[in-house]
Amino acid sequence: MTEMQAGAIYDRGYRHYDGPREGRSRRMRAIVTAGVRRCLGLKRNWKTKVVPFALLVGAFGPVFAFIGIRLLVGESVGQFLGYGRYLGVVALVLLLFAATAGPELLCPDRRQHVLALVFTRPVTRADYLAAKLAALLLVIGLVALVPLVVLFVGNTLTAPRAATYLREHAGDFGRILFAGGVLTVFYSTVSLAVASLTERRSLATAGLLGTFLASTVVANIIFFTATSFPGRRWLTFLALQGLPGRFVEWVFGTAAPPGSMAAEAGFTGPAYLAALAVLSALGLALLAWRISRLQP
Amino acid sequence: MPVAQVQGLSKRFGAVQALRDVDVVVEQGCTGLVGSNGAGKSTLIKLLLGLIAPDSGQAVVLGHDVATDPLAVRAGVGYLPEGPCLPGDVTAADFVAFMAQLGGLPPRQARERASEICYQVGLEEERYRAIGGFSTGMQQRVKLAAALVHDPRLLLLDEPTDGMDPQGREDMLDLILRVRAELGVDVLVSTHLLGDVERVCDRVVMVHAGRVLLQGSIAEAAGTTAPGYGVQLGDGGPEVQAALAAAGLEVRPAGAELHVRSPDPGGFPGTREARSPEAHEARSPQAREARSPQAREARSPQAREARSPQAREAADVIRDVAVDHGWPLRRLAPRAPSLEETFLRLQAAVSAPAAGPRAGSDGPPAQPVRPWGAEVPERTGRGVRR
Numbered sequence: 001m002t003e004m005q006a007g008a009i010y011d012r013g014y015r016h017y018d019g020p021r022e023g024r025s026r027r028m029r030a031i032v033t034a035g036v037r038r039c040l041g042l043k044r045n046w047k048t049k050v051v052p053f054a055l056l057v058g059a060f061g062p063v064f065a066f067i068g069i070r071l072l073v074g075e076s077v078g079q080f081l082g083y084g085r086y087l088g089v090v091a092l093v094l095l096l097f098a099a100t101a102g103p104e105l106l107c108p109d110r111r112q113h114v115l116a117l118v119f120t121r122p123v124t125r126a127d128y129l130a131a132k133l134a135a136l137l138l139v140i141g142l143v144a145l146v147p148l149v150v151l152f153v154g155n156t157l158t159a160p161r162a163a164t165y166l167r168e169h170a171g172d173f174g175r176i177l178f179a180g181g182v183l184t185v186f187y188s189t190v191s192l193a194v195a196s197l198t199e200r201r202s203l204a205t206a207g208l209l210g211t212f213l214a215s216t217v218v219a220n221i222i223f224f225t226a227t228s229f230p231g232r233r234w235l236t237f238l239a240l241q242g243l244p245g246r247f248v249e250w251v252f253g254t255a256a257p258p259g260s261m262a263a264e265a266g267f268t269g270p271a272y273l274a275a276l277a278v279l280s281a282l283g284l285a286l287l288a289w290r291i292s293r294l295q296p
Numbered sequence: 297m298p299v300a301q302v303q304g305l306s307k308r309f310g311a312v313q314a315l316r317d318v319d320v321v322v323e324q325g326c327t328g329l330v331g332s333n334g335a336g337k338s339t340l341i342k343l344l345l346g347l348i349a350p351d352s353g354q355a356v357v358l359g360h361d362v363a364t365d366p367l368a369v370r371a372g373v374g375y376l377p378e379g380p381c382l383p384g385d386v387t388a389a390d391f392v393a394f395m396a397q398l399g400g401l402p403p404r405q406a407r408e409r410a411s412e413i414c415y416q417v418g419l420e421e422e423r424y425r426a427i428g429g430f431s432t433g434m435q436q437r438v439k440l441a442a443a444l445v446h447d448p449r450l451l452l453l454d455e456p457t458d459g460m461d462p463q464g465r466e467d468m469l470d471l472i473l474r475v476r477a478e479l480g481v482d483v484l485v486s487t488h489l490l491g492d493v494e495r496v497c498d499r500v501v502m503v504h505a506g507r508v509l510l511q512g513s514i515a516e517a518a519g520t521t522a523p524g525y526g527v528q529l530g531d532g533g534p535e536v537q538a539a540l541a542a543a544g545l546e547v548r549p550a551g552a553e554l555h556v557r558s559p560d561p562g563g564f565p566g567t568r569e570a571r572s573p574e575a576h577e578a579r580s581p582q583a584r585e586a587r588s589p590q591a592r593e594a595r596s597p598q599a600r601e602a603r604s605p606q607a608r609e610a611a612d613v614i615r616d617v618a619v620d621h622g623w624p625l626r627r628l629a630p631r632a633p634s635l636e637e638t639f640l641r642l643q644a645a646v647s648a649p650a651a652g653p654r655a656g657s658d659g660p661p662a663q664p665v666r667p668w669g670a671e672v673p674e675r676t677g678r679g680v681r682r
Contacts, residue, residue: 014416014478017409017447021400030397044385045426113381117442120345120375121398122367296347 027123028131035135038108039101051100058093059143060150062086067154083148083176084252087183088245090143094187095212095241097143102191103204105132110294111199119296129291136188144187145180152176179251183244186276193283196290216241223261236265237275246272297359298323299450299482300344305353307339314339316506318353322484326476328493328514329486330639331503337486338378340503341452344484345375358449371400374443374481378454382435384428388419391427392441399446406445413441417471433464440471444481451475451483457492465492472496490636502639509642518633524557526550526631527614530623539621543613553627557637558610 041048063086109115118128152173159165194211195204219239223232236242239261246262249255250269256262300322307315315336331337342348344357346366355362357369383391389410396406414423417437422430427438436456443451456472457465473496475481485497493500493514500517502509510517524546530536532554540547540556548555611628618625 014444014475015412016479017401017405019405019409020402022402023400026400026402027398030394030403034394043387043390048385108383112383113377113379114383116377116379116381117375117395117439118398119347120370120373120377121395121446122371122400123398124367296342 024122024127027121028127028134031118031123031128031131032135032138035105035132036138039104039135039139052097055093055097055100055143059090059097059147062089063147063151063154066151067158070154070158082252082254083151083172084179084248084254086148086151087144087179087248087252090147091241091245094140094143094183094244095209098140098187098191099205099208099212101139102136102188102208103195103201105136106192106195107199107201107204111201113296115294115296119294125291125294129288133188133192133287136192137184140188140191141180141184144183145177148176148180149173175251179248182247182273182276186244186280189280189283189287193286193290196287212241215239220261223264233265233267236261236267240279243272243275243279247276300355300357300484302340302344302355303353305340305343305355306351307336307343307348308351313506315343315350318503318506318508320501320508320511322482322501323499324482325499326472326483326485326497327499327501328490328497329484329501329503330488330490330493330635332488332643335488335503336506337488337503338454341375341454341484341486344452345370345373371446372449374446374448374451376436376439376443376451376453376456378458378486380435382427382438385426387424388414388427388430388434388438388441389423392423392438392445395442396445401446409445409447410441413445414438416474417441417444418467431464432459433461433467436460436464436468437471440468440475444475444479448481451481453483453485455487456485457487457489469495490634490639494635500635502642504643504646507646509646510638514635517638518635523633524555524631524637525611525614526627526629527554527556527625528552528627529554529614529618529625530621536621536623539617540614543617545610545613555631555637556610556614557633 037043040052041050109118119125152169155169156162156165191208194208195201198204198207216239219235219242222229223235226232236246242262246256246267247269249262250272298321300320302318302320305315305318305320306313318336318340320340329337329340339348343350344355344362346362346369349363358372360368360372362369386394389407392410392414393403393406396409397403401409411423414420417440419434419437419441422434427435430438436458440453440456443453453472457468460468469492472483472485476483476496483496485493487493497514499511499513501511502517527540529540532549532552537547537549537554540554545556545558611630614628615625617623
């Protein structure tokens with residue numbers, strides 16, 4: 001009887017790769033996937049997951065809580081968590097998410113000199129920029145867009161008549177996509193632009209948070225103290241953290257709180273949309289300029 | 297067909313002229329790019345990859361013009377950069393798979409290939425650990441795996457043994473030899489360690505102060521320097537070294553012996569004076585007997601045949617110095633010139649007449665050393681005529 005060999009280990013040596021090869025889209029998808037994982041701390045140690053998942057809980061928690069209450073209590077709970085109001089509630093979460101995810105995506109590549117390897121593959125700077133931006137859009141969209149969509153679906157499913165709810169609130173779904181999309185683009189471009197200015201994540205995070213919060217505080221102080229200043233209504237555009245809120249109020253048809261800077265300034269919604277668009281374009285231009293100057 | 301060819305390449309960074317009108321041909325096989333720190337090696341490699349643009353000149357790699365088709369060049373080239381370039385909080389397997397995908401491999405094939413290459417470079421179970429906890433040697437292996445994973449045709453290695461301990465260095469050089477032998481990948485190794493080049497390369501390009509000193513096979517490169525002797529004379533101290541130097545010899549302490557050779561392969565300025573009639577008279581029978589058996593062995597017919605005329609004259613002068621001073625000559629063994637000696641001689645020849653244009657400086661141009669092993673191209677404007 002022939003003795004059977006249970007197993008053997010072969011050193012096959014180096015071998016050429018003769019399998020399929022994909023093009024530019026594969027390379028970009030690889031950077032996008034790696035970027036999303038990096039922002040969320042996936043495939044890394046548990047410490048890197050704490051901040052993003054805490055913020056995700058902050059963004060999704062109220063939505064699931066509300067849907068749960070509606071399931072238990074029924075329609076009587078009403079619409080206390082409107083879509084516009086929800087975006088106002090998560091505005092700070094959105095800012096914190098952008099301030100941590102953008103630098104996480106861009107800074108380590110430069111600080112750890114990973115670009116010395118990335119740019120030696122057939123990857124252009126434009127590919128790199130587009131892929132990083134796409135990764136951040138996906139991640140920010142996860143906070144700015146997905147919870148509202150989940151809330152809309154939850155409201156529909158828990159409504160006495162889903163079809164009626166859908167028919168009556170179809171416009172809300174469009175507003176959700178529009179407002180969430182604009183906020184996603186705004187926070188993504190501005191966050192990456194600030195992150196492109198430094199190799200240090202902490203500096204970029206502090207810089208973005210400081211700029212948004214300090215500008216809002218300073219603009220409010222000046223607005224309400226320098227009452228004789230003729231062009232003071234324009235100060236409302238310097239309150240960066242207030243801009244998304246004003247835009248969302250316009251989209252969902254709610255009014256600014258009486259006595260607030262926005263209410264007294266008297267600008268309409270399109271002006272705030274234009275401000276967000278201008279800031280996004282400036283951020284994108286700064287980002288493109290910084291990436292084009294990167295030396296691997 | 298050369299795997300890379302560079303013609304009239306120049307690159308300036310501000311006031312620093314990193315490369316000056318460089319012509320290089322990288323043939324198939326393993327080529328060493330040798331030069332001291334700041335000589336322009338890394339700049340040349342980055343120009344070959346199209347990572348930086350030259351001020352003038354042209355580079356063709358794997359048949360693609362780097363200026364017009366850099367992506368095609370990078371698709372066929374693997375690069376191991378100098379210094380840290382790895383993310384600390386990602387596992388080696390994940391990072392190498394990511395680099396494979398950047399080379400165009402689909403995700404599943406990228407993971408398989410990454411695992412295979414990590415194993416081949418000696419990262420077995422470690423590949424599932426975060427790179428940040430790796431030693432320098434292991435990080436170099438990760439870099440090599442990342443350079444190899446997309447199956448390049450040409451491998452550019454920038455200081456691959458930098459910062460590694462002796463064992464790690466040996467392992468890395470073995471890996472490079474295996475890559476060359478088993479995959480047939482052409483390799484360009486940039487290093488300032490000439491021993492590494494002698495160990496793994498069959499051709500060498502020597503650069504200094506942004507210029508090419510020499511290019512050709514290792515054997516040819518070593519042959520451009522006059523052979524010398526390993527000498528144990530007297531106590532080998534400063535007095536002995538001074539006496540040999542005064543006799544017109546180049547002397548370099550090397551452990552227990554002195555490496556001595558004629559400074560000029562074409563002549564020997566100190567010979568005549570050292571072999572004056574008085575010096576010959578001083579060769580007493582006692583002094584002859586003071587010579588060791590090793591010295592006699594070094595004068596064997598075989599050893600004599602191995603020596604060039606210049607080397608034989610150097611041997612005579614060494615013996616004359618021994619006789620003149622009455623120092624015992626315990627060893628006089630012919631030795632082939634090393635690559636290092638060739639490099640140092642060429643470096644000195646370029647640096648000395650120019651009175652100071654060092655690597656990276658912007659001084660007057662040094663006298664170029666004619667590259668051998670190939671005809672010197674005659675430049676006509678931007679092009680090159682052979």
